Amino acid sequence: MKRILVILALVATLGLTAWTLVNNKKEVEEKVYKPNAGQKVGVRTAVAELRNLSQETEFLGSFSPNREIEIRPQAGGQIISLPIEEGQTVGAGRLIAKLDDDQLKYQIEAAQVTLEGYQNDLKRYENLVKGDATPAVNLERTQLSIRSTQAQIKQLQKQVANTTVTTPFSGIVTEKVVEKGSVVSVGSPIAKVTDISTLKLVVQIPEKAINQFHVGQTLPIDTEVYPDAHFSGRISMIAAQGDAAHNYPVEITVSNSSKNLLRAGMYGSIANTNNVKSQTLAVPRQAIIGSAKQPQIYVIENGKAMLKSVEIGATTNDYYEITKGLKAGDQVVTSGQINLQNGTLVVAQ
Template sequence: MKRIVVLLALVATLGLTAWTLLTNKKEVEAKVYKPNPDQKVGVRTAVAELRNMSQESSFLGSFAPNREIEVRPMASGQITSLPIEEGQYVGTGKLIAKIDDEQLRYQVEAAQVTLEGYQNDLKRYENLVKGDATPAVNLERTQLSIRSTQAQIKQLQKQIAQTTVSAPFSGIVTQKMVEKGSVVSAGSPLAKVTDISSLKLVVDVPEKAINHFHIGQNINVTTEVYPNTQFPGRVTLIGAEGNAAHNYPVEITVQNSGKNLLRAGMYGSIANTNNMKGETLAIPRQAIVGSQKQPQVYVVENGKAVLKSVAIGATTNDYYEITKGLNAGDRVVTSGQINLQNGTAVVAQ
């Protein structure tokens, strides 16, 4: 009898538990949102159409001189002449500095006297050798002494020439580092000469735009100093290696003019228009869902949103080029995709 009571109590407990769970399940299901298949979701759309994907990009850089050099002497000594001032224009071969060469000239004079003595000895030995009055070896030694002295004189004359320091090219003296009377050593800087007859505008271009440039390309340069003037330039260098930010240096050479003189260090900018794409099928950037590796769009067909995979080409700030997956005239969803699933009924707002 006792066992029957326990069994009945157990069955009753299990039944109560099952009834409670079933009731809770119904309550939970009632609270869960179930979309109405007949209710349409409001979305915004745009039409896939042919667009000119040309885009203009502006790049800022600074002007560098065509050439710049620190003029350094190849001789040591005291500067006896320094006929330059900062800001002065100097032509090619213009005297920059003269170093004292007095001692070298004395050595040349002494070597010339020695050479004259050897030449006189040579004449005497030539006559004596003809009469067998002296060995021919004396004649040969004198000839060698003459050649050695002549080489010594040439070396001294080259050292004298090195005491004259000239401008290697035309330019402006942008820095004078010594004064007349200074004692300098070989290789020490005397002055800096800068050639700004043409300037090089160097700009950093991101990798997505680097293919828009090519060597020899003509491109206009503008500056804030002369806002109403465009300076014709030509691309002369495109960097083969980018920096950590994946930017590549592009160099545009600009011929300087006397009317609107550009100076090294000024800012300049270029506006490059990419006309390579022309007319191509494009949609707004907001229409793309998913990732760039697997882009998708919702296309409105027969009142429903149909999810389609597409292939992306060129991009601008506002549009993506579509190379595969859409046709001109397709209407794509640009807003409201978060409420959509493949096949959801939609209405354009």
Template structure:
């Protein structure tokens, strides 16, 4: 019995819900009918007057400053550090000695290599003399000659190790960090210093496909930074990627000379302002005016008899929400910008011309 009652209640509820939906649909249809009656059966659309507008190619892009060179200096020798000649924050020049490694073992190895080389030179001279008199074979002479060449190479290697015991800066820059202390034992590959060259900075930004086609390597760019809002810096485009990244934007690098003031630092936030010459005015229409998207190259134009006529156009460059029309529209014509989904070619419309759509 309870199951029957529950079923009756559910059915009654469903019938009530269906009745409510039908009533609402009827009201909506009556409202639409009233609108159509007021407009004489015409479809209400939004439109804009076609006009020539100036094209502004200028744009700005944000990014972070990076050091021109950021080098982690690694040890090439084994040994214990006996002296450190620089501290963090010190400015260094290329070739400047930064630290000394105990040279005792490397000097001994070099001495052994020198003595071995001298002995082989004497042996080679004796073998060569004996070969001329038939005392040794050509194979024996070749063997001692090979040993001599290997000994010369060994001495070069040991001389290089002795020189590397004086750890030198490979670039100009600032010691950003120091990873060792006096007494630290080094192995090849041990990190010693991080040297940062701030004489030039790189500002890395991105540009979309419309913007990147107007850029060239060597173009001057105005740079601003939130840290120095009252100052402007000048940079030059040094790199433009040939391929877009995963966001379909093209990485661009700008070099800024920083040696004069050294105010900017790596990691700071910056904005690049790209300026271009004024372009000739051209016909621009809203992106939304296209039927089914810009690639369709079709728009509705309002005729003199308030009828919508489909028009084939040729779209050019896209500037945000505005699209350049290369061919197909003339100044003074009215293009429908909204409501095209309800239109067919020749349909009567009640156009509400929006003057703001005519402005970029």
């Protein structure tokens, strides 16, 4: 009797379990979305057409000054004049600093007195030599002394000239290292002058794109600081050797503008358009679904979305070349594919 009761309880449990599973299945099936076969799904479409495929690539770089120099004197001494300030615009030949040259001028004056003495001796020896009153060697020694003194005076005059420090080209004083009254030595920095009348935009171009550029090529330039301004530059140098990452520095010369002043260190970019293929069948990238090895496209035929396998060729940022599976004029779906199945009724929005 007890055995029969156990069997009945087991059968009841299995029956209850089976009923629960069937009931749960019905509830799940009721919750699952079932598309209405007669309802049209809204999609966005584009037309497969012949077009020229081109790839635009942007390269970012920074501007560097056309010229920049540290002003260093060729003489030493105390600075008695320093008529510059940082940020000041200076022209070519503008006085940067004047060093004390009094001691050199005194030496020149003494050498000139010595020279006059030798010149007077020369006149006397010339007369005496004519009368055989003195050896000719005295005349020769005096002539050599005159030439030596003249050379000494020229050397001192050159040193005096070196106490006047000027800028070699026009620019902006971007750094002033010393102050008036400072004592400087030969070659010690006094100031830095930067020329930004023209700038050099230096961009790193990868190996695969370097052959698209050549010296003398004119390119449009965009900047972050002046997004609405238009600049133009000319390639002045392409490096003969790349870095470890196979990037090649390309230098583009850009004329500066007083209206939209560019400064060294600002960012600039160039965009280079490379023609990938001419007059080939292409569709927007958004039309492709699936993987790159097995690409597919929904094509609108008689109001239905028909899923077709295609083969792709060249690609750009915006388009895929279709080499097989489509023809020019086919209407393809570019948005809304997630709601489609093969044969779904659609309406283009």
